[in-house]
Amino acid sequence: MENITEMLKGVLEGCVLEIISRGETYGYEITQQLRELGFTDVVEGTVYTITMRLEKNQLVNIEKKPSTMGPPRKFYTLNADGQEKLASFWEKWNFISSKLKELKEKKDGK
Amino acid sequence: MENITEMLKGVLEGCVLEIISRGETYGYEITQQLRELGFTDVVEGTVYTITMRLEKNQLVNIEKKPSTMGPPRKFYTLNADGQEKLASFWEKWNFISSKLKELKEKKDGK
DNA sequence: TACAAGTATATAGTATTACTTAATAACGTC
DNA sequence: GACGTTATTAAGTAATACTATATACTTGTA
Numbered sequence: 698m699e700n701i702t703e704m705l706k707g708v709l710e711g712c713v714l715e716i717i718s719r720g721e722t723y724g725y726e727i728t729q730q731l732r733e734l735g736f737t738d739v740v741e742g743t744v745y746t747i748t749m750r751l752e753k754n755q756l757v758n759i760e761k762k763p764s765t766m767g768p769p770r771k772f773y774t775l776n777a778d779g780q781e782k783l784a785s786f787w788e789k790w791n792f793i794s795s796k797l798k799e800l801k802e803k804k805d806g807k
Numbered sequence: 808m809e810n811i812t813e814m815l816k817g818v819l820e821g822c823v824l825e826i827i828s829r830g831e832t833y834g835y836e837i838t839q840q841l842r843e844l845g846f847t848d849v850v851e852g853t854v855y856t857i858t859m860r861l862e863k864n865q866l867v868n869i870e871k872k873p874s875t876m877g878p879p880r881k882f883y884t885l886n887a888d889g890q891e892k893l894a895s896f897w898e899k900w901n902f903i904s905s906k907l908k909e910l911k912e913k914k915d916g917k
Numbered sequence: 918t919a920c921a922a923g924t925a926t927a928t929a930g931t932a933t934t935a936c937t938t939a940a941t942a943a944c945g946t947c
Numbered sequence: 948g949a950c951g952t953t954a955t956t957a958a959g960t961a962a963t964a965c966t967a968t969a970t971a972c973t974t975g976t977a
Contacts, residue, residue, distance in 0.1 A: 701899050703817030703933065706963050708903065715910055725925050735906045743964055745927060750963090767924035768972045789811045790907060793818060796845045797900060800825055813962060816934050835954050853935055855956065860934090877953035878943040 709739070711786035713747050714775065717757065718783055723770040724748050748773065756782050819849070821896035823857050824885065827867065828893055833880040834858050858883060866892050 709731075716722060716730050728744045748771075751757045756779035760772045775783065819841075826832060826840050838854045858881075861867045866889035870882045885893065 698898060698902060699895050701817075701903065702964055704899055704903055706816040706934080707811075707813030708907070709964070712907075712910060719913075723925080724927095734910065735902070738965095740965080741925080742928085742966070742968090745925095746964075749927080764924075764972085766973065768926065768970090770925070785809050787911065788808060789814055792808060792845070793811065793814055794904060794907075797818070797822070797904075800822060800844065801897070803829075812935055816963080819935070833954080834956095848936095850936080851954080852937070852939090852956085855954095856935070859956080874943085874953075876944070878941095878955070880954070 705736070708790070709736075709743070710747050710750070711783070711790065712736075713744065713751070714756070714779060714783040714786060717751075717773050718775050718780065721760075721772045721774050723772050725770070751779065754778075754782075815846070818900070819846075819853070820857050820860070821893070821900065822846075823854065823861070824866070824889060824893040824896060827861075827883050828885050828890065831870075831882045831884050833882050835880070861889065864888075864892075 712731060712734070713727055716727050722730075724744050725741065727748070728739060728741050731739045731744070748757075751773070752759065756776065757773040758776050760774075761769050762772055764770050822841060822844070823837055826837050832840075834854050835851065837858070838849060838851050841849045841854065858867075861883070862869065866886065867883040868886050870884075871879050872882055874880050
């Protein structure tokens with residue numbers, strides 16, 4: 698499939714928020730989960746710019762914990778603002794998704 | 808609803824391609840159709856940057872015709888490359904859409 | 918000891934895209 | 948002629964994902 702970068706804009710951050718909302722997790726693990734989901738080309742750098750942004754916008758709580766497998770991990774959880782942002786993300790996604798569905802169905806003559 | 812700009816990236820161009828594929832049309836009319844679809848905040852300038860890009864990437868045929876309502880209109884139709892790009896757009900959309908659905912459904916415990 | 922590989926975080930710089938704003942122009946009508 | 952609608956264009960901005968790279972800790976192994 699062709700490059701999906703542009704279409705991921707605004708979507709990837711929502712995915713990260715959703716993954717964090719499932720329970721405490723850290724950057725490297727989030728990257729792996731995104732790749733498992735199917736976004737196989739997502740790399741650490743991309744996820745870290747997102748988590749940095751979440752920190753900067755104060756949407757997450759942070760707790761640093763040691764790891765037996767490498768350097769310390771920064772665990773994230775959503776705070777109230779983060780949950781609000783997540784809800785807003787799904788709202789926007791549902792809106793666009795419904796509009797695109799409308800457009801597509803018109804195409805197929807349904 | 809909050810600003811959906813970022814989420815429209817990569818999506819709006821696909822919508823324009825789809826609208827053109829329905830039949831010969833021009834920038835101003837495309838803008839109106841997008842607004843009717845629900846993207847009420849889309850303005851001419853945004854659509855023209857997209858049609859300019861389509862021209863530059865040679866995805867459209869262009870025919871200039873006079874209008875009784877104002878200045879001449881530039882009518883667009885999709886060429887073979889444009890249709891390919893449109894198909895690629897829907898492929899990418901279906902992919903991301905299915906992944907997001909997966910993520911959302913896991914959320915709801917379905 | 919040295920080195921590679923896996924885990925983990927961080928950051929500077931780039932490309933793409935939608936948006937903002939404004940200019941220009943043709944036409945009808947008041 | 949002024950104004951509203953139709954219609955195209957262009958310069959500049961902001962946001963985001965990606966590229967590439969650096970750093971550091973642990974384990975295995977040669």
